[in-house]
Amino acid sequence: MLLPWLILIPFIGGFLCWQTERFGVKVPRWIALITMGLTLALSLQLWLQGGYSLTQSAGIPQWQSEFDMPWIPRFGISIHLAIDGLSLLMVVLTGLLGVLAVLCSWKEIEKYQGFFHLNLMWILGGVIGVFLAIDMFLFFFFWEMMLVPMYFLIALWGHKASDGKTRITAATKFFIYTQASGLVMLIAILALVFVHYNATGVWTFNYEELLNTPMSSGVEYLLMLGFFIAFAVKMPVVPLHGWLPDAHSQAPTAGSVDLAGILLKTAAYGLLRFSLPLFPNASAEFAPIAM
Template sequence: MQETLTPNNWILPALILLPFVAGFLCWIFEKVSIRAPRWIALIGMLITLALTIQLWMVGHYAETTSIVVQPGVAPVWQAEFILPWIPMLGISFHLALDGLSLMMVALTALLGVLAVGCSWDEIQKNVGFFHLNLLWSLGGVIGVFLAIDMFLFFFFWEMMLVPIYFLIALWGHSGSNGRSRVYAATKFFIYTQASGLIMLIGILTLVLVRFTQTNTLSFDYMHLLGTVLPYGFEYGLMLCFFIAFAVKLPVVPFHGWLPDAHAQAPTAGSVDLAGILIKTAAYGLLRFVLPLFPHASADFANIAIFMGLVGVFYGAWLAFQQTDMKRLLAYTSVSHMGFILLAIYAGNLMTLQGVMVMMLAHGLSSAALFIMAGQIYERLHTRDLRLMGGMWGQFRYLPFFLMFFSAALMGIPGTGNFVAEFLILLGAFNSHPVFTILATISLVFAGLYTLIMIHKAMFGQPHESQQKLKHPLKDLNGREMSMLLVMVVGLVWLGLFPQDVLNTSHLSMQWLSNAYHYPLFNTPDISPMNSVEIQ
């Protein structure tokens, strides 16, 4: 394993512990004041964001891009923390940070702050328990992005599902199709739990195979990278991991849980789901599937790319048919995640860099639109586009932000979405020209369903149901505008100055690209500190 720049960096466990501790304090202090949990949650996530920025500032991400990355050699970690947990089984609390995980933790912390902000007035019941679940889900996501021990990764992967279930089941809304929030939460839980069980089988099998080769029992990622697998066995294990990540991404036909979960979730839950949770699946494909199973992944690439294209067009087609604003946005996520799946399996450096920018840009733009859907619901008491109309003349600031984020989702120049799509299409064209041309055509559909949403909501005459509301309707307040401005700045920064992100993630993506295209067979045995040798 390559030497890390900052061994046993205590900031890494602090990034995970802060949301858990803050969430617990929210629950305790709810009895003192209903406002206390909100401030505790906000301060906790702001500190988490500040620590992430510090890791970015003190790291040497850009300076190390000149290092020659060789297949079979561990990634260069900018920070690492390792503490024995269950030595008998080769399990440790092993965390590591590189450019890829740093960007995902930063996105999680930022959207965590915004999720707390958008629920400030929306949540009035069991405020402390709500923030406990919100922050624990965020802590679990950060754990997923930092865990390098496969047992620890699986622990966080499953753990974050429970608080999200409660967020939807206890504070969700009734869906436009009449289905209950409990139904949506249960559906989400069953999908993700079943797929997680399949991944657990894959993890245990991989660990046991590596044990038979080295006589060393370890769940450490670095140790498992050197596993030599017969082709058929490798393909089967790759599918175990792929199915688990495909369900959460989600990939058609495993997407059934997403529209209901989005439609019924509270605003903060939708921000968590669209902006962060589904990105854990893309991260899993990048971190684990490509480097652990390179031969099988390469042979599976055309199938995965085809599934991505199906998702792009199917998601867009269903988005056309939606009248519920949140369900429409949910299907746009299905479409955009299909685009990300295509880019991951194209597998060259340019497309992987495009995936990095796309995850950040889509996280910001989709979260912003879900926040705005919540803001519109607070004012009009509906998410039905047929009952809107005329908002352009009723609000001063809300229409501008809605149009900007809708345009960003379409990928207009000057936003991070455009940079991401450009990198992905340019990088994928050489290896998969036909698939790339089809993916380019799909961008037209993205523009159409977004413009239809804008037209129905913004223009025309207000629906007669709005006559029952108090007039004039309140425009965005300072808190709401501040949250939206943060995301505007983020998207414009990604669109005009993407090089900062590209430099930060370059080394990680270069290593992943090499690992994918040059399989890691016959590599030196990497024996981590947390392994146990069986006599």
């Protein structure tokens, strides 16, 4: 039951930050710090339980802990969370950098403290959701959700030397790039689900079941490209990096910590967790081109 709390604590903490600003500008800061401290402590508790592995047996991850609750049963969508050695490393990193992001912004952010920390906490909650979700619909939900608060961080609390128009332009460019690439990945996810349904007669977004989806080499290649484009934009890979210089230069310090230290890593995680296992042959064929 610890896995849902790793996601819920940042969301609850962010909401509390927003609502308690009326009691003083320092209150949201302390709530945010405590929130990320609790998240880091929970992730370290999971770490100390041991038994984690970075290896895979027969292409199936060795989950150390799982949480599964039906969400939209008709289409095989569930709130399915799981953690192994790879995702645990990323969650611990997120908790640590989350604490550092709060401390970096301690004196920097002067206006709308509550709303700032709401967005910061929700970015971190969404990122942890990306690292824990093994339902493809849930993964996509968190993948897109974490982008909205990042837009506000750049647009509202960006570089102090820049005017509002410059910050909004940088935030909008970031949002358009990531949303457009996210749409490509959504199409690929839905196509993969349809291919699986045609082969088995079962609707499912479950990652482990989709691993066994039979498909032609051409279909596999196209679906792999859908995932790769989304991850390449977020990583980012040339020539899909146009949003990065503006976003980094205009983001506040905490936003840059999140962007460089966490958000960009979600793309590398997505490649390792989803693209390679789901489309092994197409990935191997495409690797020389990607390199």
